[in-house]
Amino acid sequence: MQPSAVQAQEKTAFQIAAPWNEVYDVRSDVAIVYGINDAGGAFEKRVKGWRDKGYQVHFMTGIAWGQYQDYFKGAFDGKPHFDEGQVQQNGDTIWHGKDVPYIVPSENYLRYIKTHLKRAIDAGVTAIHLEEPEFWARAGYSTAFKKEWQQYYGSAWRPQHESPEATYLSSKLKYHLYLRTLQEAFSYVKTYARSQGKVVRCYVPTHSLLNYASWRIVSPEASLASLKDMDGYIAQVWTGTSREPVYYNGVKKERVFENAFLEYGSMVSMTAPAGKKMFFLTDPIEDWPRTWDDYKKNYQATFTAQLLYPTVANYEVMPWPNRIYQGRFKLENDSVRQPISKAYATQMQVMVNALNTMPLSSNKISGSHGIGVLVSNSMMFQRFPTHAGYEDPQLSNFYGMALPLLKKGIPVETVHMENLEQAHVLKDIRVLIMSYANMKPLSQQYHQVLNRWVRSGGILLYYGRDNDPFQSVSEWWNSNGLSYKTPSEDLFRLFHFSEGQPGFVKTGNGWVVVTRMDPKELVLEPGRDTAFLALVKKAYARSGAGTLEEKNHFILKRGPYIIAAALDENDDKKPLLLKGPLVDLFDPELPVLTQKELQPGQQAFLYDLKTIKNKNPLILAAAGRAYEERYRQGLYTFLLKSPTGTMNAMRIYLPASPKTITLTRDGTPARLIKNDWDAASNTLLLQFENDSRGIQARIQL
Structure with a gap:
């Protein structure tokens, strides 16, 4: 190109x-x-x-x-x-x-x-x-x-x-x-x-x-x-x-x-x-x-x-x-x-x-999808100064709803309240978790959207004591003919929810659960998230989405790439094993692995060699950008550019082992530092010094 x-x-x-x-x-x-x-x-x-x-x-x-x-x-x-x-x-x-x-x-x-x-x-x-x-x-x-x-x-x-x-x-x-x-x-x-x-x-x-x-x-x-x-x-x-x-x-x-x-x-x-x-x-x-x-x-x-x-x-x-x-x-x-x-x-x-070549993908990260946490720009409005002694340490009223799920390998999403009126924002959300402890709704229309979503089959889990000092600020819920003490009162009115109703309350085709606990309480003390996780599991099953999968990792495949993370602070301490053959893109030597083992707390970025389909030469990974790639009559050539003085490592798939490899810089020979052929994967590892003007490579097969 x-x-x-x-x-x-x-x-x-x-x-x-x-x-x-x-x-x-x-x-x-x-x-x-x-x-x-x-x-x-x-x-x-x-x-x-x-x-x-x-x-x-x-x-x-x-x-x-x-x-x-x-x-x-x-x-x-x-x-x-x-x-x-x-x-x-x-x-x-x-x-x-x-x-x-x-x-x-x-x-x-x-x-x-x-x-x-x-x-x-x-x-x-x-x-x-x-x-x-x-x-x-x-x-x-x-x-x-x-x-x-x-x-x-x-x-x-x-x-x-x-x-x-x-x-x-x-x-x-x-x-x-x-x-x-x-x-x-x-x-x-x-x-x-x-x-x-x-x-x-x-x-x-x-x-x-x-x-x-x-x-x-x-x-x-x-x-x-x-x-x-x-x-x-x-x-x-x-x-x-x-x-x-x-x-x-x-x-x-x-x-x-x-x-x-x-x-x-x-x-x-x-x-x-x-x-x-x-x-x-x-x-x-x-x-x-x-x-x-x-x-x-x-x-x-x-x-x-x-x-x-x-x-x-x-x-x-x-x-x-x-x-x-x-x-x-x-x-x-x-x-x-x-x-x-x-x-x-x-x-x-x-x-x-x-x-430069990372593809978009319709694949999804591994895990149970469809769980969202509602957020709003008004989260920024309550952070300073504090009033009446109410604190939200390290934004824990948000993290209390998100981290217990994420740490169990559940790819929890955030949903912006300001986008609720846009079509399909809640289309794939089965369970929505929210609180007004750390934010307030800037429009009553958001409640109308939430009401329609629940009545269409969504499950809303509301956490909050609704006693923070910002509940009583002059806003739409207590002005222009409305006199609610808290914004959640308007929301619950739409659901026909009465204070004190325990467990899942039927609302149209959906359900609402109100827990009078601020989300921060779920993470500020050890072991406080057990009941929360159990409730989310029940809600997920009730939504018809199936059993909520708990695990200690995330995996995503994007084109030839595998992206993975093993999670720590999880009851499951087993390493994550990824089967090869793979090229490890976090290793500057670009080794070919039969498997990759990730300990909790580690991440991986890998090239899946099983995805190679055609038999033409293909640069799998390089510490530089290739231009002017050509392949004809057994001769593969390209110009590789990268910051001068750095070291290039690149792994190339070739249909056959190379007979000769020649590197030049502005027409003069350049030194090839490493030239390793891996017959098992049909890949070639090259190492040489980079030059921003480009290193011209000629590989004869």
Whole structure:
């Protein structure tokens, strides 16, 4: 395949603030050029530099922060704008960097951002990414925010720490401000691009709802999918978000794979009903300095989690390649910072190059499907500050409904309340678990949808004491003629459910069960989830879905790939055995295995050699990207490109053992480091030094 044809698909990408360099020339489809405030036209030079190397070029910048010192210091319009920063209760501005606060997005700020958007479009980018629309929950005390409050609510600002209602209203305004900003920014992008005869797509790279709620940040999240000028998202999930400790069985600790699985899942459920494009992000390292060993372990966990969603096949393979290839970090039990090892760089490149051909799949992850946990954007509204002593440690009111199932090998889904009115959102859900302990319904219409779904045969399991202080905020359930003390009262009215009715209560063709226990109680203490799991089992059987399968692993087949995870903290301690022949893609030596054994807590990424059907040469895995593949009259040739100075390992299926193998770099011989033929699998392992200009391979059969 020619480079131009490869790049046009825009399946894989990376974000980069630095100019092109051969040592981090990753060879994905898209280079997302980050930042625009370079001196001397450097932005345009960076765009051209990456485009000249065959990349589609996008532009990314922050919408809540960025290198916008010229705006804050007054160079933009002659007035300083530090007063537009997000301010917390003690009067301190929340800073993202030197002279760059997190911003309260004003109309004037939007005019400033539009100058950058125009410049990027003029430079020829084909898409614009406005990342991380973030308003800190602890913010909301600046003059700029008070002004926005007056305009939005038509009343004087109220300090959010004084009451649950003030907190709730403050969060709703923060949510609105970035929704408005992105709507107007993307409308400008589309209008200006059309005026120039161009088509420019608009994306929002954003953390998951689960992470923002956990980290006490308010963001538009699911509502962005309804913007007509918004084309999609990048799901910013990586070790840094997924390692946030969570409670399970009374223990608070990092559970990176499980958290990543739930984070990616929440992003899928947020966007799938609207048909928006989704890129999944992983990062081979992370923002905080740790060890290479830590990075590798958690990269494998998050990488596996993303691949277990077969309806997504677009990826941001890494942010900041220069940080990965040129950065220095420690090894375990060592104090000296080291560059990335040859072995880890090879493994990483095998993984990211597999994403270039990772197929969509109609296959499903192993396990009992049809169990959902209801979530809402309003989960972000109740996180800070706390009131009346009510706490939700580490977002346990969500994890209490999800982790006990996930840890039993049940691929639990999240369902976004904001999407309920979209067709078919609940079509495949048999049992829906929900609570209003950690969120509130933003519309009464959601209850109408839930009522229709239950009466059509769904089973709803409601957990909650309904005594958190946000139950009584001024909202639709207690205004305009309604006087319910809690939102669940309106929901139960539709079901004709009376308080105190035990067990399964028949509602049309479906059932409702109400348990007066907050979900957090299921994970904050050991052994509290037993009755919950028993109830879910009964509900699943009653739904007609069959017996709920409990196990200690997940497996998914996508084309030739097998993705697997063995779960720890499970009564079943047996390893997971996967039968070969298989190529281990987490091993930089790419060994052929007769079987792969996974201990609890481990993951695997494998190439299933049994899927090979044709008899033509086929690159199964490579730490580089192949171009110009040709096979005729027993001669197989290709050009392999990857960052200069790294080590390539590649395993190739061949119909016969090779007679000669020749490598050249710009016409001169290149050294072949390893050449191993495996007759049992008809595969060839090659190792040689990479070059971003390409290594030409000629294999005569």
